[in-house]
Amino acid sequence: MREKFIEELFLLGEGQRVRIAGWVHRRRELGGVVFIILRDSTGVVQVVFKRDLLGEEQMSLARKLTIESSLIVEGIVHRDERAPGGMELHATNLQVFNLAEDFPLKKDTSKEVLFDYRHLHLRSRKVQALLKIRGTFIRSLLDWYDDHGFTRVEAPTFVQAAVEGGATLFKLDYFGRDAYLTQSSQFYLEALIFAFDNVYTMQPSFRAEKSRTRRHLTEFWHFEAEMAWATLEDMMNVVEDSLKQACERTYDECGRELDLIGRKFEPPSGRFPRISYDEAVEISKEKGVDIRWGEDLSTEAERAISLEFDEPIFVTRYPKATRAFYHKVDPEDNRKVLCADLLAPEGIGEIVGGGQRIDSLDELVKRIQEENLNPRDYYWYLDLRRYGSVPHSGFGLGVDRTVWWISGTETVRDVIPFPRTPTRLKP
């Protein structure tokens, strides 16, 4: 079988014999010589097929090779300036495992058709690079939490009640009862901090909104953390430290991939600015955005603010009416709550949302009633305030959106292997 990866071939010397395996990336045929660019997970190399080394029978096999055919080839390494990368393999033996049918993806294929064929497009070098960046970012992010006393936990995907009133849930039949797909693991994490103090999870969340934009998915990867005894400021520090480290490591480990996709990404180095909602409204007004105090920040306002800064920026203490019921009221101004959103630069918008949770039973019941929700639906969530309640804070980070920001692609769909949107359920 395979002896070397393509990447390793470039370390070999002139005249060495080697056997590699991979897929036909490009082919160019002349009368008596066939050039194949062969791809594996580590890179590409030009393989040259000539009659004198291969013989007539294998030469005719080489002439039939189609794009994405899989093969094992033995040959002799040659340095040649005419070869891409300065090195090529002169084939001495060809073993075709599968002669591919006409590959449907060509140079002029539109983005939508590429997503129709996502199962095939994944093997492109660009998607490969993006998913490598994604994997590296996720690993680096989780490492930070593992190294800082957080316990990894999991929450159910089937749930009975909404976490927040606003977001729409996917409803499904659960043995004759109504159930929903989770839109956040937050409440479960709040229960788990009583066992572990600091917990995190990373799993999909689901939103049934028909949001047809380049930053929305109906199924997205949600990193969430919850911390006992933590204030809003503690929470922001955790977000900042972990995100900085994850960005730095991704930058360090994925230089080749960032180059390949043409992304000039600078990991944030300075302290993330923290501005209040009040200041955010002022900045928006100065930039000509039509906004009134008390309204949530519009996409236009978020963009105007994020373009003012080079680093991700926290916007804190929004008006109570713009946030879900579980946020703790700001003791310095009871019109506001102790929350923070993190806006990514370059107009990407919100990648983190979080804050300090209500720890008083009476206050929480009052807020649930004000939202016309039924406290009985939240019985176990209320229990957490009955038995040893503690001040606590937490947040959710949109993994896909963050990787989108790092990689600078056109849409968030580019950075997840199999995106789900209101109109896309396959492949």
Place this chain on the structure above:
RNA sequence: GGCGGGGUAGCUCAGCUAGGUAGAGCGUCCGGCUGUUAACCGGAAGGUCGUGGGUUCGAGUCCCACCCCCGCCGCCA
């Protein structure tokens, strides 16, 4: 949910303003070429112009209805 753009060959698009036998490039197939770099050269095949209805001698083109896709806003991560 509101607004805008779009649906013509396998793919990317032109043709629609001014109705008159359906076009290009790429890809595919066939042939040529022993150093190609998204190779090149010659030839061929390939289309119920999103669906239904209407106007007209005649509709891809004009009118009506519907379906689907993309983007922006709202909602959020």
